[in-house]
Amino acid sequence: MTGAPSGDTAAVIDLAAALDRVMGDRAMFLRLLARFAGDYRDLIARLQTAIDADDAVLAQRIAHTLKGAAGMIEALPLRRLALETELALKTDGVAPIALIDALDCALARVLVEVDALLVAQDAPALSAVSSTAASLASPALPVDARDLEQLRAMLDIGDGRAPELVALLRPRLLVTLGTERMAVLETAVRRFDFEHALLVLVHAGAAAAPDFNA
Incomplete structure (x- = not known):
């Protein structure tokens, strides 16, 4: 899985780059893989349903979230195909069957790799949230401005x-954002749609508007 990806010879997942993205925290990377496996295993079926219903906006959003998720785990060939699919849907309102088939195959290859990594690393333990870390966030207080700024910067x-x-900040974020916005934020973050997550904070008055052109 290692090595510098380039074109069709790119690794399914560039493990070295992925670990570098999370500052070498292998446990965190494995948790990202577990989320990816849980959230995207049925993606092609959802994408095809949206396309069959002529819902180009939804189909484009599905491709967009896959693009972000694939990038987060450094599955670059999959990310490239998701980007091509997103652009095709944005431009023409439809994606060629051959492109969807290629996306399906690339996603299947990534999931095989992800499953192998998770099995090797005792996947059930990866989804456990540290009770010590969770206890640091008080449900009675809104999130601290410094923590909000750190979250905004990371997103x-x-x-x-x-x-x-x-x-970690969930109880405090819940106080700051409210139940509805918190649910939207968590959904966006779970799908690696960090731009949308940022906009949730902006609309709640909890962060300055992001400059996506910077």
């Missing part, structure tokens, strides 16, 4: 540790 650069910070 802004696509830092793979952002989901862990959201989990």
Whole structure:
């Protein structure tokens, strides 16, 4: 899985780059893999349903979230195909069957790799949230401004540790954002749609508007 990816010879998952993205935290990387396996195993079926229903907006959103998730785990061939699919849907409102088939095959290859990594690393333990870390967040108080700024910065650069910070700050974020916005934030972060997560914070008045063109 290692090595510099380039074109069709790219590794299914570039493990070295993925670990570098999470600052060498292998346990965190494995938790990202577990989320990916849980959230994207049925993606092609959902994408095809949206396409069959002529819902190009939904189909584009599905491809967009897969693009972000694949990038987070450094599955670059899959990310490239997800980007091509997203652009085709945005431009033409439909994606060629051959492109969807290629996306399906690439996703299947990534899931095989992900499953192998999780089995090797005792996957059930990966989803456990540290009770010590969770206890640091008080449910009675809103989130601290410094913690909010750290979360905003991590989301802004696509830092793979952002989901862990959201989990850690959940009780305080719930006070700050309210139940509805918190649910939207968690869904966006779970899907690695960090741009949407940032906008949730902005609309709640909890962060400055991000500059996506910077």
